[in-house]
Amino acid sequence: MLFNPAIERLPLPQLRALQNARLKEQVAYAYERVPFYRRKFEALGVHPATFRGLEDLGKLGFTKKTDFRDNYPFGLFAVPEHEVARLHCSSGTTGKATVVGYTAHDLAIFAEVVARSLAAAGCRPGMKLQNAYGYGLFTGGLGVHYGAEKLGLTVIPVSGGSTDRQLQLLQDFRPEILCATPSYAQVLAEELKRRGISPEALNLKYAVLGAEPWTDAIRQQVEAGLHVKATNIYGLSEIMGPGVSQEDVNERGTGSYVWEDHFYPEIVDQHTGELVPEGDLGVLVFTTLTKKAMPILRYWTNDITNLTYDHSVSRTHVKMGPIRGRADDMLIIRGVNFFHTQVEDILSGLPQVSPYYQVVASRRGSLDEVEVRVEIAEDLMRDLGLETVTADTIQQHDCLRALQGSFAKKIKDNIGLSMKVTLLGFGTLPRSEGGKLSRVRDLRALT
Ligand code: ADP
Ligand code: K
CATH class of the missing domain: 3.30.300.30 (ANL, C-terminal domain)
Structure with a gap:
């Protein structure tokens, strides 16, 4: 099922035109409202009046994690604080957490891309979703929560941990969907086996797994142990949160669709910062196209992956491969x-x-x-x-x-x-x- 078929199947020339128009707007918006970007553009000789769109994207340099830290906590915001509807932090796997803000408009888009992602994962309105992503400052819990509601699912907001309770709810409430980190889904599968509970005693059909790198080995274990089809959800707080990209349940193993109408991806060489040929591995870089509270241009994610177009499939958007690791934990x-x-x-x-x-x-x-x-x-x-x-x-x-x-x-x-x-x-x-x-x-x- 496609949550937003008009956009998800938008022919590539139209998708490019949309991205181009949005990028020009986002660049002008960042220049006007975020001193950090104005200074950066001035240093790079970039001005919105002469910025031509996607073809000039490479001129913008990169935004790095350190830029978030240097502008801690609200220095990168483009709106007055009272227009910020929610704050989140990245989970701080590497160093001090970074702060991100969302307007009500940003949150609506966040819910939209998560709804698209869950629909691609196999979820249908009327199903129940057990959300074992952590609730709180981490974007995972609330991000999945509102997207699931938008799709019309019943959310069980259990949050992470409490394995006993997770297993109890899986048996009693009989959700069709589990959202969790892959390593935690492994734990649930293993605990089920240890307690002699057959996965058939549950009603699970789909697992939507992300927030950390995982591979087919884990997919096999989780799929067998929980009797689910498991798909990848990817995201990062600096850009939005979970739902920046998602694997389609019928195209498992071929990559995750990047919701390109909101997040423009590039893959660059880790050492030179230059674009690599299509399909090659490199550092994933994202530019937000519609963010209001915090527009982010060419964010250096440090995640290593590749991008490929697959013209035979259900959507026109580009697919990213699994994350092979971070450039910095390589x-x-x-x-x-x-x-x-x-x-x-x-x-x-x-x-x-x-x-x-x-x-x-x-x-x-x-x-x-x-x-x-x-x-x-x-x-x-x-x-x-x-x-x-x-x-x-x-x-x-x-x-x-x-x-x-x-x-x-x-x-x-x-x-x-x-x-x-x-x-x-x-x-x-x-x-x-x-x-x-x-x-x-x-x-x-x-x-
Ligand atoms: P932190 O950078 O502190 O972990 P986030 O909570 O924003 O902050 O996590 C984003 C990062 O998590 C991504 O940059 C990526 O490294 C990792 N990540 C998220 N989803 C996935 C996924 N599906 N596969 C691999 N890595 C992922
Ligand atoms: K994460």
């Missing part, structure tokens, strides 16, 4: 660029291990070392009669030693780096408590 190990999701891709092919893992980078002398810590699958633990796992346990079981060896070899063959593989007992690595889970520990600055 590990460079002995000169090799590496994302932890590459390890996850390999794990998905190994039934003997659980989908939980941790990548630990450290330094011995001047040499980078990487340890991949992964849990032995619950079923295999049971088959081997193991309660706990130590280094000795591995030595005593040929099959575990072989597993460790084959995993290390796969990593070496696929990623080109030798890593130490450590097998741990099932359940020993941290689980999500409702929010984001960090799977990388970079200790190199400390060692």
Whole structure:
């Protein structure tokens, strides 16, 4: 189902014309109202009177996370404070939280893009949605909430965490839809299994997962464990919140539609800042086209992905691939660029291990070392009669030693780096408590 077919199927020439007109307006608006942008444009020799639209976009430079911090809390706002209807903060995964504001008009658009996203995910008016995104300053909870209401869903605003209550509500209220971080959906799937509750006892059909990078390995686990079709929702507070892009439930694995009539995406080279050829990986950059409280021009998201047009599908808007990681959490190990999701891709092919893992980078002398810590699958633990796992346990079981060896070899063959593989007992690595889970520990600055 398309929530707004006229826009979602707008032919590309018309979409470009719309973006072009909106961009010119947004640039003039930012120049008039935000001193930060006026100064920046003056330094760059840009003036709204001569700015030609999309073809001149590259002249605007970039807006970075540090610009939010330097203008903390309200310096980037384009409206007087009394016109700001709501404030949110980014979750501050990297450093001090950034503050964002919305007018009533911005909030209406926020709800519209989330409604589009949920419709693309399979949700239909009349269904119930259990919203396990955190409510509060984080954009996830309220963002999904109002979009779901706009689509005509019944919202169960449970927020993140409280796994007992989540499972109770899934059984008692029988929602068709779960919204959560992928790592928390994993926890719910695992808890269900542990308690011997069959996913058929629930009424779930769809899971809408986002806020952190995830891969097909997690999709498979969540889809099997909760009996759902799981799609990706992406967003960031600096631009809006969740619902900047969304995967269609019938096109899973082919990328997430960016709602381009409001958020103009570019992919640039991480080092040069130049546009990369279509389909190539680089840093995702967004320009808001309709924001009133806080217009943001060419925001450097630090997220690494690519953009592709797929002309055979249900919408004209561009698709972005999965986020491979952040430019700043990309590990460079002995000169090799590496994302932890590459390890996850390999794990998905190994039934003997659980989908939980941790990548630990450290330094011995001047040499980078990487340890991949992964849990032995619950079923295999049971088959081997193991309660706990130590280094000795591995030595005593040929099959575990072989597993460790084959995993290390796969990593070496696929990623080109030798890593130490450590097998741990099932359940020993941290689980999500409702929010984001960090799977990388970079200790190199400390060692
Ligand atoms: P923070 O930058 O502090 O995490 P936000 O709460 O605004 O602040 O989170 C936005 C970021 O979360 C994005 O830039 C991206 O790194 C990550 N993110 C959000 N949705 C997804 C998703 N579906 N897949 C991968 N990463 C995501
Ligand atoms: K996030």
